[in-house]
Amino acid sequence: xxxxxxxxxxxxxxxxxxxxxxxxxxxxxxxxxxxxxxxxxxxxxxxxxxxxxxxxxxxxxxxxxxxxxxxxxxxxxxxxxxxxxxxxxxxxxxxxxxxxxxxxxxxxxxxxxxxxxxxxxxxxxxxxxxxxxxxxxxxxxxxxxxxxxxxxxxxxxxxxxxxxxxxxxxxxxxxxxxxxxxxxxxxxxxxxxxxxxxxxxxxxxxxxxxxxxxxxxxxxxxxxxxxxxxxxxxxxxxxxxxxxxxxxxxxxxxxxxxxxxxxxxxxxxxxxxxxxxxxxxxxxxxxxxxxxxxxxxxxxxxxxxxxxxxxxxxxx
Numbered sequence: 575x576x577x578x579x580x581x582x583x584x585x586x587x588x589x590x591x592x593x594x595x596x597x598x599x600x601x602x603x604x605x606x607x608x609x610x611x612x613x614x615x616x617x618x619x620x621x622x623x624x625x626x627x628x629x630x631x632x633x634x635x636x637x638x639x640x641x642x643x644x645x646x647x648x649x650x651x652x653x654x655x656x657x658x659x660x661x662x663x664x665x666x667x668x669x670x671x672x673x674x675x676x677x678x679x680x681x682x683x684x685x686x687x688x689x690x691x692x693x694x695x696x697x698x699x700x701x702x703x704x705x706x707x708x709x710x711x712x713x714x715x716x717x718x719x720x721x722x723x724x725x726x727x728x729x730x731x732x733x734x735x736x737x738x739x740x741x742x743x744x745x746x747x748x749x750x751x752x753x754x755x756x757x758x759x760x761x762x763x764x765x766x767x768x769x770x771x772x773x774x775x776x777x778x779x780x781x782x783x784x785x786x787x788x789x790x791x792x793x794x795x796x797x798x799x800x801x802x803x804x805x806x807x808x809x810x811x812x813x814x815x816x817x818x819x820x821x822x823x824x825x826x827x828x829x830x831x832x833x834x835x836x837x838x839x840x841x842x843x844x845x846x847x848x849x850x851x852x853x854x855x856x857x858x859x860x861x862x863x864x865x866x867x868x869x870x871x872x873x874x875x876x877x878x879x880x881x882x883x884x885x886x887x888x889x890x
Contacts (some may be wrong), residue, residue: 709824
């Protein structure tokens with residue numbers, strides 16, 4: 575009898591151990607996919623950036639020459655900094671227009687206005703569309719001949735404001751950025767709304783008893799408590815702005831037309847590494863160096879923002 579109990583106990587222990595190991599097996603497929611499509615390309619780009627390339631044929635090891643050429647050799651240097659400035663503008667406009675408007679809309683919805691649930695869904699609907707679909711849709715809207723925007727301006731007698739929006743270097747980049755703001759608005763609204771709803775109601779009631787209402791409530795009470803949500807949105811917007819590719823590619827192709835006025839670092843990388851739609855030759859070494867620089871820049875700045883966010887949370 576004792577032997578049977580011991581046998582049963584050993585069997586149960588083995589089963590529990592197997593269950594523990596079994597749990598650790600579940601992440602393996604995700605880790606394999608992550609390794610193949612994220613880690614390996616990053617390590618490959620790092621490796622490629624140290625070699626000379628003749629088309630797609632790898633040449634001699636040249637150390638940091640590709641990085642040096644990227645920042646000092648023309649036209650690569652000027653194109654890099656021009657694309658970088660476009661990414662900075664992308665980030666600034668998104669923070670001011672998209673996230674500023676999203677914060678106000680989230681605050682309005684937080685006040686439990688009539689139809690709040692409908693507005694949450696309506697603002698988020700564009701996010702459900704593919705970025706490529708959004709790009710082609712707005713490319714039609716911006717068409718100078720039959721696009722809805724110019725047609726509406728004509729209907730209201732504002733012909734002087736009609737423009738070849740994507741054909742003018744002065745308006746093309748801003749048009750794309752504003753489309754991106756429209757596309758990302760709903761996501762920012764939900765993040766801010768979640769931040770508002772996480773604020774303890776006791777604090778709100780106490781502030782109201784002290785006479786805080788309207789603008790004073792927003793600036794003195796809610797805004798400081800929304801710092802974690804603001805920091806999260808800032809980090810996500812920064813990453814998205816400096817990885818901007820799909821929308822620009824869908825609306826303007828890989829050449830950053832017109833006259834490179836819509837170039838971003840990701841589009842410039844694509845053109846260097848794979849060649850442009852106009853038959854540009856590839857520069858895999860330079861493209862890989864650009865990818866590594868972009869990765870380091872985004873990672874470093876994101877780490878700084880996250881550290882600042884953690885510090886703010888501790889202070890609060």
